[in-house]
Amino acid sequence: MSDQKKFYLSENEMxxxxxxxxxxxxxxxxxxxxxxxxxxxxxxxxxxxFPMELIMQEVSQDRxxxxxxxxxxxxxxxxxxxxxxxxxxxxxxxxxxxIFYKYEGVSPAGSHKPNTAVAQAFYNKAxxxxxxxxxxxxxxxxxxxxxxxxxxxxxxxxxxxSASYDQKPYRKSMMQAWGGAVTSxxxxxxxxxxxxxxxxxxxxxxxxxxxxxxxxVAVQNDTTKYALGSVLNHVLMHQTIIGQEAIMQMEMANxxxxxxxxxxxxxxxxxxxxxxxxxxxLKGKDTRLIAVEPAASPSLTKGKFTxxxxxxxxxxxxxxxxxxxxxxxxxxxxAGGLRYHGMAPLISALYDxxxxxxxxxxxxxxxxxxxxxxKNEGIIPAPEPTHAIKAVIDEALVCKETGEEKNILFNLxxxxxxxxxxxxxxxxxxxIDYSLSSDEIDRAMESVxxx
Ligand SMILES: *Cc1c(COP(=O)(O)O)cnc(C)c1O
Numbered sequence: 001m002s003d004q005k006k007f008y009l010s011e012n013e014m015x016x017x018x019x020x021x022x023x024x025x026x027x028x029x030x031x032x033x034x035x036x037x038x039x040x041x042x043x044x045x046x047x048x049x050f051p052m053e054l055i056m057q058e059v060s061q062d063r064x065x066x067x068x069x070x071x072x073x074x075x076x077x078x079x080x081x082x083x084x085x086x087x088x089x090x091x092x093x094x095x096x097x098x099i100f101y102k103y104e105g106v107s108p109a110g111s112h113k114p115n116t117a118v119a120q121a122f123y124n125k126a127x128x129x130x131x132x133x134x135x136x137x138x139x140x141x142x143x144x145x146x147x148x149x150x151x152x153x154x155x156x157x158x159x160x161x162s163a164s165y166d167q168k169p170y171r172k173s174m175m176q177a178w179g180g181a182v183t184s185x186x187x188x189x190x191x192x193x194x195x196x197x198x199x200x201x202x203x204x205x206x207x208x209x210x211x212x213x214x215x216x217v218a219v220q221n222d223t224t225k226y227a228l229g230s231v232l233n234h235v236l237m238h239q240t241i242i243g244q245e246a247i248m249q250m251e252m253a254n255x256x257x258x259x260x261x262x263x264x265x266x267x268x269x270x271x272x273x274x275x276x277x278x279x280x281x282l283k284g285k286d287t288r289l290i291a292v293e294p295a296a297s298p299s300l301t302k303g304k305f306t307x308x309x310x311x312x313x314x315x316x317x318x319x320x321x322x323x324x325x326x327x328x329x330x331x332x333x334x335a336g337g338l339r340y341h342g343m344a345p346l347i348s349a350l351y352d353x354x355x356x357x358x359x360x361x362x363x364x365x366x367x368x369x370x371x372x373x374x375k376n377e378g379i380i381p382a383p384e385p386t387h388a389i390k391a392v393i394d395e396a397l398v399c400k401e402t403g404e405e406k407n408i409l410f411n412l413x414x415x416x417x418x419x420x421x422x423x424x425x426x427x428x429x430x431x432i433d434y435s436l437s438s439d440e441i442d443r444a445m446e447s448v449x450x451x
Contacts, residue, residue, distance in 0.1 A: 003087055007249040009080035016067055019240040021275045021346060022233065023063035024282060026353045029233070029345055030320040033307060038451060041317045048219045049226040051127040054120065057234040065237065067119075074118045074151055078107045079241070083249035084412075088376040090396070097399035098255055099392060101412040102246050102273055105379065109174070111414030112269045113144030113229055116238035120227045121148035130223040131155040135185065135210030137339060138164050139171025140382075140414060141229030146180030156180035157224075159187065159213045162205040170418050185210040192216050192313050206329045207340050208312030215315050230266025231310065231319070231344045239272025246409060247276055257287055257409035259395055263387040264291040264300065264358075267344030273411035275346075278355065290395075291347060291358045292387040294366075295435040297330045299323060299343040300351055300358040302441055307451040308342060318449065321348040324436070325444030338384050341444070359391055362433035366390045367426040370416070382414035383422050 022029065031040035046055045057065060067075075086099040104112035124132055132149055135158070136142030142158035149156035158180055165172065165184040172182050185205045186193040192212035196203050203209070211228075218226035228235060243260075250257060260277055262270030274289045281287050291300055299322045308323040310316035322343040330339035343351075350356050363383070370386030372393070373379070381389060388410045399406050416423065425431050 004253065005085055005087060007083040007252045009245055009248060011076050011080070013248065014072060014075060014080050015241050015244040016072070017064040018067060018237045019244060019276050020060055020063055020065055020237050021271070021278055022061055024279055025349065029349055033318040033451065035309065035314055035317055038318070038449070045317065049215065051123045051129060051225060053123040053127065054234050057237060058232060067241070068122055071119050071122050075115070075241070078114070080245045081106050081242070083246055083253070084377075085253065086373070086377050089373060092372065092376045093393060093396050093400065095396040095400045096403060096405045097396040098405065098407050099396060100250065100253065100255065100257070100407065100409045102242055102409070103379070104242060104269070104411065104413045105382070105415035108147050109140060109144040110418065111140045111144065111382065112239060112242060112272055112411070113141050114147060115241055115272065116229065116235045116268065117144040117148035117227070118151065119238045121145070121152040121154055124225055124227075125152040125154060128223065129154060129225045131157060131221070132225055132227045133157040133159070133214045133217045134227045134229070135159045135161070135207060135214045136164070136229070137161050137207045137210075139168050139175070139418070142180065142182065143171050143174040143178070144229065145227055146175040146178040149180065150178040157217065158182045159185040159210040161185055161207060161210050162203070167421065168418065185213050187213060189213070190216045192315070195313070206312060208326055208328075211311035212313040212315055215311060230268040230340070231342065233346055236268050236271035236275065236344055236346055239268045240275050242269070242272035242411060243274060243276035246273060250407070250409065255407040258406040259288045259290060259408045261290045261292060261388050261391050261395070261408065261410040263338060263384045263413065264293050264343065264347065265338035265384060266340050266342070267291070267347035269411050269413035271344065271347060273409070281355065289356045290391055291351065291356050292391045293358065293360050294338050294387060295360045295362045295433070297324070297339045298360045298436055299341065300348070301360045302436065302438070303343070304445060304448070305348055305352050306448060308448050310342065318451065319345050321345045322351065323448065324441055325447050327447040328444040338387065361387055361390050362435065364426065364431050364433050367423065367431065369393050379412065380416040380423070381412055382416045383419050385411065385413050
C-alpha cells in the first residue's frame with residue numbers, strides 16, 4: 001500500500017440511502033413504553049413530538065431508507081467528508097497498525113450532528129412544523145439544529161444546560177448567528193424547570209432536565225415539534241452515511257478495518273461509523289466494534305440494561321437501554337459532551353448481544369491522547385472523540401507489542417476549536433478525574449421504574 005494520506009469521494013458518490021440496522025438485529029428491539037400507561041407506545045403517542053415520517057423511521061424494519069434529494073443537496077455543503085490516514089500518529093507510536101479516521105469536523109457546526117439535524121428539519125418542514133424546540137448540552141446539537149432550521153426556514157428554540165451556557169458562550173453565539181433562540185436550563189419558562197429550581201436553586205442543569213423543558217414546550221403547541229440529537233433509532237440511522245462513505249474510502253485505501261472505534265455519549269456518532277460494518281460482521285467478518293465512554297458517565301460499562309425514562313422528570317416514553325438512572329446528574333467538572341444518563345437502545349441491545357465491546361477512560365488520559373493527536377495530525381479534536389483516540393492509541397500499542405498490522409478506523413466526530421477552555425484547564429492541571437462510584441449509581445438507579 002502507498003502512503004496516501006487522504007481519501008476523497010466526489011459528491012455524486014455520496015450514499016443515496018441510510019442503513020437501518022433494525023433489519024439486521026439478532027432479535028427485535030423492545031418497544032418504547034408510554035410513561036403513564038407503561039404499555040407499548042404507538043405512533044399516536046409520539047405525534048405531538050415528531051413528524052410522522054420520523055416516527056415511522058423509528059420503528060421501520062426496512063434495511064435501506066432513501067435520503068431525500070433536498071437533504072442530499074444540503075449535505076453537499078460539507079459531505080462527503082474525508083477519510084484520513086493518521087500516518088504521523090502511527091510513526092509517533094511506532095506501531096505497525098494503520099490508523100484511519102473519518103473527519104466529521106468539516107461540517108458547518110463542526111461535528112457529525114448536522115447529518116441528522118438537516119434530515120429532521122427537512123421532514124418537519126414537509127409536515128408543516130413552524131418551530132423546533134430542543135435541548136443541548138455542550139452546544140453541538142443546539143448549533144447543528146439552529147443551522148439546519150435556518151436552512152429550511154424553521155425557528156429553533158434551544159434549552160442549553162446551564163453549566164455549558166456559562167462555560168461555552170461561543171456555541172451560543174453560533175446558534176444566534178443561525179437565528180436560534182437560546183435559554184439557560186433549568187429555566188423559569190417551564191413547569192419542569194421551576195420544579196427543579198425549587199428543589200435545587202443552584203442546579204447546573206443536565207441534559208435530562210433540558211429535555212424535560214423542551215418536551216414540555218413542544219407538547220403545548222401544534223406547530224412546535226421536538227428534536228433529539230442522539231439516542232433514538234432514526235437519529236442513529238441518519239448518521240450511517242458516515243460509515244457507508246468510510247466503507248468506500250477504506251476500499252480506496254485497500255484496507256478493511258479490523259477495529260472500528262467511536263466515543264459514545266448517546267451513541268449516534270458511534271452508530272454512524274460502525275453500523276454499516278454490522279452486516280459483514282454478522283456474516284462472520286472478524287471486525288471488533290468498540291464504544292468508548294467517560295469514567296464519569298459510564299452507562300454501558302457500569303449502567304443497567306433496563307427500561308428508563310429519557311428525561312429527568314419522567315415525561316418521555318421509557319426506553320430499554322443501558323442507564324445510570326434518569327435522575328443521574330453528571331459531575332459538572334467533566335468537560336465532554338458525553339454526559340447523558342442513558343445509551344441508545346440500538347447500541348445497548350447490540351452491546352448486550354455481544355456485537356460491541358465497551359471501554360471507559362478518565363478525562364486526563366483522554367486529553368493527553370488528544371494533544372498527542374493534535375501534535376502529530378494537526379487537528380485539535382473535540383473533548384468527546386479524545387476518548388476514541390485514547391482507545392485507538394491503546395489498540396495501536398497492542399499491535400506494536402504483537403507486531404500485528406491491524407487496520408484501525410475511528411470517527412473524529414468533531415473539532416475542538418470551540419472547546420479550547422477545556423484544553424486550558426487540562427494544561428493548567430485543573431482537570432479532575434472522576435469515576436462514578438457504585439454507591440452513586442445505586443442511588444440514581446432507585447429512581448428507575450420497575451417494569
Ligand atoms: C454530541 C456529540 C457527541 C456525543 O453524542 P453521540 O450521540 O454519542 O455521538 C460526541 N462528540 C461530538 C463531537 C458531539 O457533538
